[in-house]
Amino acid sequence: MSKFAFFIGCTIPYRIPFVETSIRKTFPEFGIELMDLPFACCPDPGGVQGFDSITWYTLAARNLCLAEEVNLNIITACSGCFETLKVSNTKLKNDTRLKDKVNEHLNEVGREFKGTIEVKHFAEVLYDEVGIDKIAAKVQKPLTGVRLATHTGCHFVKPPEILQTDNPESPHRLDEMVEALGAQAVPYLNKLMCCGAGTRGVDQDTAIAMAHEKIMGAERAKADALVTICPTCFVQYDVGQRLMAKQFDKTKLPVFVYPELLGISMGMDFTTGLKMHTIKVTPILEKITG
Amino acid sequence: MTESTELLEKFEELLEVTKLCYQCGTCAGGCPVFRQYPNFNPRRVMEKLLMKDFSEQIFDDQQIWYCSMCYTCSVRCPQGIDVGHVITEIKNLAVQMKNAPPGIVAELETIMETGVTAAISKGIMKRREQLELPELPPPNLDEIQKIFEVTGAEKYIKQIKEETS
Ligand code: SF4
Numbered sequence: 053m054s055k056f057a058f059f060i061g062c063t064i065p066y067r068i069p070f071v072e073t074s075i076r077k078t079f080p081e082f083g084i085e086l087m088d089l090p091f092a093c094c095p096d097p098g099g100v101q102g103f104d105s106i107t108w109y110t111l112a113a114r115n116l117c118l119a120e121e122v123n124l125n126i127i128t129a130c131s132g133c134f135e136t137l138k139v140s141n142t143k144l145k146n147d148t149r150l151k152d153k154v155n156e157h158l159n160e161v162g163r164e165f166k167g168t169i170e171v172k173h174f175a176e177v178l179y180d181e182v183g184i185d186k187i188a189a190k191v192q193k194p195l196t197g198v199r200l201a202t203h204t205g206c207h208f209v210k211p212p213e214i215l216q217t218d219n220p221e222s223p224h225r226l227d228e229m230v231e232a233l234g235a236q237a238v239p240y241l242n243k244l245m246c247c248g249a250g251t252r253g254v255d256q257d258t259a260i261a262m263a264h265e266k267i268m269g270a271e272r273a274k275a276d277a278l279v280t281i282c283p284t285c286f287v288q289y290d291v292g293q294r295l296m297a298k299q300f301d302k303t304k305l306p307v308f309v310y311p312e313l314l315g316i317s318m319g320m321d322f323t324t325g326l327k328m329h330t331i332k333v334t335p336i337l338e339k340i341t342g
Numbered sequence: 343m344t345e346s347t348e349l350l351e352k353f354e355e356l357l358e359v360t361k362l363c364y365q366c367g368t369c370a371g372g373c374p375v376f377r378q379y380p381n382f383n384p385r386r387v388m389e390k391l392l393m394k395d396f397s398e399q400i401f402d403d404q405q406i407w408y409c410s411m412c413y414t415c416s417v418r419c420p421q422g423i424d425v426g427h428v429i430t431e432i433k434n435l436a437v438q439m440k441n442a443p444p445g446i447v448a449e450l451e452t453i454m455e456t457g458v459t460a461a462i463s464k465g466i467m468k469r470r471e472q473l474e475l476p477e478l479p480p481p482n483l484d485e486i487q488k489i490f491e492v493t494g495a496e497k498y499i500k501q502i503k504e505e506t507s
């Protein structure tokens with residue numbers, strides 16, 4: 053059993069809580085215990101870092117301190133949180149000047165960053181610590197014949213020199229992870245393309261047009277669904293398709309976050325949560341359950 | 343050190359990094375924003391820095407905020423320039439010069455006031471109930487607000503709002 057401080061973030065619990073269900077249900081099956089702590093926003097690597105880097109580092113360090121206090125490594129449920137926390141943790145461990153400055157601010161709230169823990173993304177824990185074989189061994193309802201377009205997303209892999217999870221120009225881990233469930237990871241145009249969420253704060257239409265390119269790529273490859281490991285990308289693609297319909301032809305490509313597909317293939321019943329998706333997922337469920 | 347000399351120092355640092363840029367355009371070629379919105383062009387941002395031309399697209403309007411922070415440019419730049427990071431630094435400087443889009447300022451304010459970015463609506467709490475999800479331990483707002491105060495973020499938010507009101 054390995055135990056982690058569970059960094060759930062803001063998007064999952066307060067926008068797409070059904071993803072939280074899928075993580076809370078599946079991870080203990082692999083011997084992973086999740087502990088909730090009074091974390092705040094990671095904070096957002098785009099908006100907050102862009103606004104003021106020192107504020108970004110300090111708020112991130114405050115979260116890291118909470119996990120340090122209970123001596124647990126962090127597992128993040130969101131790639132944005134992963135980037136913020138891992139980049140901050142790594143830079144603060146290696147840059148004394150930055151650490152001193154951040155600790156000066158943290159001192160005002162009675163905290164100190166020490167640098168005693170690690171930060172991991174849930175997909176990293178599944179791939180590295182659980183492993184593809186153990187994932188495959190848990191599958192009861194294989195996703196045979198299901199064609200999936202995998203979207204690894206930006207904040208899981210970049211900046212690569214710090215995050216060190218997968219090849220940023222040719223990611224393969226998520227492909228292997230969906231294949232472990234019996235599905236087929238299909239090659240498609242714009243596989244590396246960013247979901248566009250980072251541009252939402254200034255121009256919604258451009259952000260949605262970016263997400264639309266990905267949906268088109270997946271549709272042309274005749275994918276049954278798109279799968280992500282980031283809730284922000286999920287929102288861009290799932291809720292986003294409704295917004296896309298204002299600029300482009302209507303699409304109905306189901307979108308999942310990996311732990312949902314993992315749970316479904318393990319025989320779990322996620323009906324309540326799956327009904328909360330914007331794009332109906334019933335066609336693909338029928339394909340799985342036959 | 344006064345605030346303006348600190349700003350100048352940051353400028354110099356940025357210009358130093360930019361010197362390696364030979365304007366090949368690889369950054370723009372891979373930029374997912376540029377594909378959809380050609381007014382935002384990372385190569386042009388670098389060019390402006392090289393030319394020390396701060397008249398447009400750098401600090402005084404909101405183009406720079408189109409960058410989605412995907413870091414494709416940083417991974418691909420043949421000169422090893424962390425272009426995405428350069429753009430982040432420009433955004434930071436723009437904020438100190440009282441420029442940021444309302445959407446970003448609103449996000450910062452929400453975090454300062456609630457500790458999270460999302461609005462916690464009744465509807466969402468009902469969904470959490472239906473899904474039988476546990477209550478989450480609430481963040482310590484006093485600490486969050488204190489951090490906004492001591493880092494200066496609260497002051498920047500105020501300044502920008504005054505500027506635009
Ligand atoms: S890729 Fe690098 S060298 Fe080429 S234009 Fe962009 S910043 Fe300059």
Ligand code: SF4
Nearest residue numbers: 373409410412413415
């Ligand atoms: S980090 Fe910004 S400038 Fe660079 S490729 Fe991504 S969106 Fe374009």
